[in-house]
Amino acid sequence: MRPQIVLFGDSITAQSFRSGGWGADLADTYSRKADIVNRGFGGYNTRWALFLLHHLFPLGSATPPIATTIFFGANDAALSGRTSERQHVPVDEYKENLRRMVQHLKECSPTMLIVLITPPPINEEGRKEYARSLYGDMAMELPERTNETAGIYAEKCVELARELDLPSVNLWSKMQETEGWQEKFLSDGLHLTKEGSAVVYQEVVRVFSESCLSASKMPYDFPHHSKIDPANPGKAFQQQCMAE
Amino acid sequence: MRPQIVLFGDSITAQSFRSGGWGADLADTYSRKADIVNRGFGGYNTRWALFLLHHLFPLGSATPPIATTIFFGANDAALSGRTSERQHVPVDEYKENLRRMVQHLKECSPTMLIVLITPPPINEEGRKEYARSLYGDMAMELPERTNETAGIYAEKCVELARELDLPSVNLWSKMQETEGWQEKFLSDGLHLTKEGSAVVYQEVVRVFSESCLSASKMPYDFPHHSKIDPANPGKAFQQQCMAE
Numbered sequence: 206m207r208p209q210i211v212l213f214g215d216s217i218t219a220q221s222f223r224s225g226g227w228g229a230d231l232a233d234t235y236s237r238k239a240d241i242v243n244r245g246f247g248g249y250n251t252r253w254a255l256f257l258l259h260h261l262f263p264l265g266s267a268t269p270p271i272a273t274t275i276f277f278g279a280n281d282a283a284l285s286g287r288t289s290e291r292q293h294v295p296v297d298e299y300k301e302n303l304r305r306m307v308q309h310l311k312e313c314s315p316t317m318l319i320v321l322i323t324p325p326p327i328n329e330e331g332r333k334e335y336a337r338s339l340y341g342d343m344a345m346e347l348p349e350r351t352n353e354t355a356g357i358y359a360e361k362c363v364e365l366a367r368e369l370d371l372p373s374v375n376l377w378s379k380m381q382e383t384e385g386w387q388e389k390f391l392s393d394g395l396h397l398t399k400e401g402s403a404v405v406y407q408e409v410v411r412v413f414s415e416s417c418l419s420a421s422k423m424p425y426d427f428p429h430h431s432k433i434d435p436a437n438p439g440k441a442f443q444q445q446c447m448a449e
Numbered sequence: 450m451r452p453q454i455v456l457f458g459d460s461i462t463a464q465s466f467r468s469g470g471w472g473a474d475l476a477d478t479y480s481r482k483a484d485i486v487n488r489g490f491g492g493y494n495t496r497w498a499l500f501l502l503h504h505l506f507p508l509g510s511a512t513p514p515i516a517t518t519i520f521f522g523a524n525d526a527a528l529s530g531r532t533s534e535r536q537h538v539p540v541d542e543y544k545e546n547l548r549r550m551v552q553h554l555k556e557c558s559p560t561m562l563i564v565l566i567t568p569p570p571i572n573e574e575g576r577k578e579y580a581r582s583l584y585g586d587m588a589m590e591l592p593e594r595t596n597e598t599a600g601i602y603a604e605k606c607v608e609l610a611r612e613l614d615l616p617s618v619n620l621w622s623k624m625q626e627t628e629g630w631q632e633k634f635l636s637d638g639l640h641l642t643k644e645g646s647a648v649v650y651q652e653v654v655r656v657f658s659e660s661c662l663s664a665s666k667m668p669y670d671f672p673h674h675s676k677i678d679p680a681n682p683g684k685a686f687q688q689q690c691m692a693e
């Protein structure tokens with residue numbers, strides 16, 4: 206049957222099937238080639254996500270995913286002592302939690318393509334505006350996330366990918382290459398606009414393609430309709446089954 | 450694990466994860482509640498789709514889908530003697546093929562919610578323009594699909610749903626209730642614009658909700674992040690597992 210590609214992450218993954226989202230775009234690109242499975246959990250940090258590992262990726266599965274993106278850090282990087290501190294995870298623990306995720310996935314399937322994605326940059330002004338829209342004058346003056354801290358988490362994520370020889374997407378760096386990234390790519394200083402989602406999509410497709418997971422090179426799961434002989438439709442299906 | 454909702458159909462289903470597509474919108478609506486699985490096969494008619502049934506919906510599966518939409522007819526209704534005649538299936542056979550699909554799905558799971566969707570209406574002018582854009586002066590003057598014929602197939606689909614006491618979406622009728630449906634809902638006289646896709650989304654969500662499959666009433670697959678105690682995160686996961 207059709208192989209699975211799992212998107213494992215926080216709200217930025219959970220929301221990836223919204224209109225113009227990177228998950229939906231991947232699903233369209235891999236149409237009839239692979240199923241894109243959304244395993245995004247809004248608000249989760251890596252510490253909490255570890256509780257999900259064995260449920261989402263059971264050991265001994267006969268059909269483990271062929272690829273998984275691991276996309277956490279935006280919540281881990283919430284600052285201590287600020288409004289989102291309950292989500293905070295120290296950066297060294299963040300890295301070790303990612304390592305445990307990778308180890309588990311490798312145990313599920315040594316051939317699984319694992320791609321680490323760093324948290325996006327933070328537009329602190331955007332976060333403050335968002336806080337004011339929620340809490341008005343009660344909003345804290347100090348942002349609950351800073352771009353500098355997100356960058357430290359991004360660096361740890363990329364460092365781990367290098368250590369484990371895994372492909373990675375440094376979204377924090379990549380987005381900041383574009384003038385006006387603050388508003389162009391981020392809707393509330395943290396979550397993605399359609400343009401921001403397009404960056405994730407392009408980067409993931411690039412990494413997948415470089416790792417021999419290009420949709421254009423993958424076979425259709427059943428005959429293309431143009432290969433079916435209307436006078437003898439069964440033939441195309443028999444051939445496909447024999448080839449498998 | 451998370452239940453599955455399968456979208457089984459032709460290109461209008463296959464393309465449903467394009468930006469603003471009804472499949473992606475369903476996936477977003479059922480995020481963390483159910484997986485929306487795209488089983489759309491561009492160009493397929495019901496006769497060819499029957500070859501897929503046992504592959505896509507194996508008997509004896511421990512986890513059959515909780516719901517399936519069956520959305521064929523646009524290709525079956527292609528006219529004999531015109532450019533798309535290879536896809537043509539006589540209307541009575543179309544109805545019997547749909548019946549066989551339903552019977553098979555019921556055999557897979559007697560509790561599966563099965564929703565029949567009729568083909569959309571046809572904008573014959575749009576089809577002609579599309580043919581001219583492909584073949585120029587070589588394009589046949591006569592359209593390969595007509596709205597009247599699509600309506601006959603739609604009626605057979607709804608008739609079968611009534612016979613089998615299944616919910617259905619009469620997309621052919623529904624779309625024509627709106628002034629300017631020809632351009633508003635159809636991009637090339639047959640496939641859906643974003644607005645057309647929104648009609649399918651709304652109708653499917655309505656039918657699902659009327660059949661006790663409302664996303665808002667379905668449980669999250671794991672604790673909502675607000676229910677996790679940062680001092681003792683394991684507790685929320687234990688409780689969730691015990692509740693299942």
